[in-house]
Amino acid sequence: MIKKIGLLTSGGDSPGMNACIRAVVRTAVYNNIEVIGFLKGYEGLIDNVFVELKRESVSGIIQKGGTILKTARSERFWKEEGRMQAAKNLEKNNVDGLVIIGGDGSFQGAIELSKLIAIPIVGCAGTIDNDLVGTDFTIGYDTAINTVIDALDKIRDTADSHDRVFVIEVMGKDAGLIALRTAIASGAEALLVPELKNDSASLISKMKQWRSTKSSKIIVVAEGDQSGGAFKVAETITTNYPEFDVRVSILGHIQRGGNPTCMERVNASLVGFNAVKALMNGHKNEMIGIINKQVAYTPFAKAVKHNLKLNKDLEELIEILSS
Ligand code: F6P
Numbered sequence: 338m339i340k341k342i343g344l345l346t347s348g349g350d351s352p353g354m355n356a357c358i359r360a361v362v363r364t365a366v367y368n369n370i371e372v373i374g375f376l377k378g379y380e381g382l383i384d385n386v387f388v389e390l391k392r393e394s395v396s397g398i399i400q401k402g403g404t405i406l407k408t409a410r411s412e413r414f415w416k417e418e419g420r421m422q423a424a425k426n427l428e429k430n431n432v433d434g435l436v437i438i439g440g441d442g443s444f445q446g447a448i449e450l451s452k453l454i455a456i457p458i459v460g461c462a463g464t465i466d467n468d469l470v471g472t473d474f475t476i477g478y479d480t481a482i483n484t485v486i487d488a489l490d491k492i493r494d495t496a497d498s499h500d501r502v503f504v505i506e507v508m509g510k511d512a513g514l515i516a517l518r519t520a521i522a523s524g525a526e527a528l529l530v531p532e533l534k535n536d537s538a539s540l541i542s543k544m545k546q547w548r549s550t551k552s553s554k555i556i557v558v559a560e561g562d563q564s565g566g567a568f569k570v571a572e573t574i575t576t577n578y579p580e581f582d583v584r585v586s587i588l589g590h591i592q593r594g595g596n597p598t599c600m601e602r603v604n605a606s607l608v609g610f611n612a613v614k615a616l617m618n619g620h621k622n623e624m625i626g627i628i629n630k631q632v633a634y635t636p637f638a639k640a641v642k643h644n645l646k647l648n649k650d651l652e653e654l655i656e657i658l659s660s
């Protein structure tokens with residue numbers, strides 16, 4: 338019987354985390370379950386810093402980016418001493434279920450924590466990178482890709498006016514999923530992602546045909562691509578084709594902020610609601626996701642095993658559309 342839930346957000350923040358927090362709290366309150374929110378992710382769990390979350394505590398947050406619970410990438414939690422302290426605090430506070438909203442590092446942490454406690458843990462996939470197994474869209478991804486295409490459309494205006502080549506770096510330290518969709522949606526001429534073997538050398542050979550056309554070109558590069566980042570790519574282009582007027586733009590943390598999209602808010606709410614239901618129904622050590630509009634439960638150990646494979650259709654699509 339679940340009477341009290343602990344809740345935290347961990348790792349990089351993502352738009353929609355607040356909508357998820359709101360859904361967890363309101364679903365719990367509706368079912369007469371108390372909620373305490375630990376601040377700054379695992380740091381708050383180690384230091385026992387938390388706030389009680391009532392129905393009103395989560396008013397007016399569904400539209401806000403970031404996380405009202407704050408977040409952190411906790412170094413201390415990777416040491417056994419930190420985890421032991423976190424486990425003790427959960428027991429001390431009589432928490433009988435824990436909801437973690439975060440990405441792959443946060444769920445690796447959850448796996449370690451679950452070895453020390455009997456309390457069930459469930460996760461809500463929150464990261465802009467979309468690099469978790471067991472959900473179509475992680476919380477934050479839809480908003481982030483919309484932020485990116487807004488930026489790419491604007492860059493296209495200036496690129497067109499000057500007939501320039503732009504190399505744009507987007508987030509995704511381990512995955513090119515932000516890059517892939519935004520390259521398709523913005524009509525980019527080239528894409529460099531860790532999942533594909535289209536490295537700088539193949540880009541340079543593809544660029545040969547661009548010499549005859551005087552028009553703007555956009556190359557989207559994922560942060561984690563083996564080419565070494567946008568500046569490196571731009572340098573290689575300039576060395577090979579000094580005639581191109583090349584500019585670089587690194588979109589950076591702008592991708593993590595902003596008001597969540599409508600789809601994001603609904604998706605995050607559904608995930609939060611299902612996380613509480615999962616605890617009530619005896620689930621543990623699983624990530625809650627949505628696949629084909631249905632709730633899906635994936636063991637943490639599998640959720641963190643993102644493989645470097647792209648959707649074949651999308652891969653072929655970008656190849657054809659950018660040729
Ligand atoms: O949350 C994941 C992510 O957005 C990555 O794509 C990026 O590399 C990283 O966060 C940046 O994290 P930080 O803000 O901690 O430097």
